[in-house]
Amino acid sequence: MPEMPEVEGLVQFLRERAVGRTLAAVEVGAISALKTFSPAPTALVGAAVTGVARHGKWLDVATDADGELHLVFHLAKAGWLRWYDAAPAAHLRPGRSPIALRARLDDGAGFDLTEAGTRKRLAVHVVRSPGDVPAIATLGVEPAQLTLEGLTALLAARNQQIKGLLRDQSVIAGIGNAYSDEILHAARVSPFALTRSLDEAEVARLLQAMDEVLAAAVAEAAGKPAAELKDAKRRSMRVHGRAGLPCPVCGDTVREVSFADSALQYCPTCQTGGKILADRRMSKLLR
Structure with missing residues (x-):
């Protein structure tokens, strides 16, 4: 399971590559990973990435969509982030791969959230504030x-x-x-x-x-x-x-x-x- 140091590494990695870019597409490959339904992930399309942060083991990609929306995710025990300098052109087919979500940026780069194994615990939220995620709101001290x-x-x-x-x-x-x-x-x-x-x-x-x-x-x-x-x-x-x-x-x-x-x-x-x-x-x- 990624813990604070690896998540911090991912935050720095994404911050350098995604902040200032526009989300060209957000596709869900595993409905079970999506823990919120409104706003939908598609509400992030066309938004600029304004920041990347960490809350415990949670990653938070902030955007200017609809004023401010956050793509917040927890990689759980078997999840990971796979980066592409050139994201695959093919659209995701739900249920056909370990990919839970794919985000494409306007420069052609992007990333997948993947999860191996049969116990699916990776969690993706689209929220107006990270504190809207109960597990983040109840986090203890850093x-x-x-x-x-x-x-x-x-x-x-x-x-x-x-x-x-x-x-x-x-x-x-x-x-x-x-x-x-x-x-x-x-x-x-x-x-x-x-x-x-x-x-x-x-x-x-x-x-x-x-x-x-x-x-x-x-x-x-x-x-x-x-x-x-x-x-x-x-x-x-x-x-x-x-x-x-x-x-x-x-x-x-x-x-x-x-x-x-x-x-x-x-x-x-x-x-x-x-x-x-x-x-x-x-x-x-x-x-």
Whole structure:
């Protein structure tokens, strides 16, 4: 799933190529991806792109259509943005490809929103304000805006596993499964430590890790073409997606805990005092 650094990379990529251009066509290839019906996507045709922004993991393409309309989308777990310097001339045939939406610009360029797999979760909204999208209106704080006092308050407000809190978009916006693994590894904190159990030193390490891991990932994504962002993300991971490989910090074997539709990775030596977390679905996991 694209997370904040990759989405920020896509924002910069689109901003450089689309702002100031006119939308020549907007075609829907998967009706299930379209979450709004009025205004219709065709209302964007003929409008100039005035800006591209990010809200958590959501991308926001602002236009001057009908005063102001926004094409807002979330790529979900299996979605991506495919850029064309010369967009295909053929019209989309709904249901015949993984393409959920195609936008063409007046200079012949354009982009597709695509989604692989059978679980279709990519979401496209055409709205007058990004805040009209409920998932955006309820987003929590951006990681870069967190202070030590603010993070301490967030952790004290509930007593849950820290891994889950970092991924909760209503608490902290933009962090998903991959970067929560990376942040916790850098902070030397167990993914199943309870939020109220963290002492001052652990909270300070967590904030520092959040700042450093995300800043490095944003810098890595900056300036890269959309097609290269996924590989850049994979290369930067220290524990996420590296189960069975040596930890680059201590050399211990990176371990995995699997769930119904996801998995997390961690280093026992760096994060859990050498304890191996139980890898049993629906079990009560060790902390």
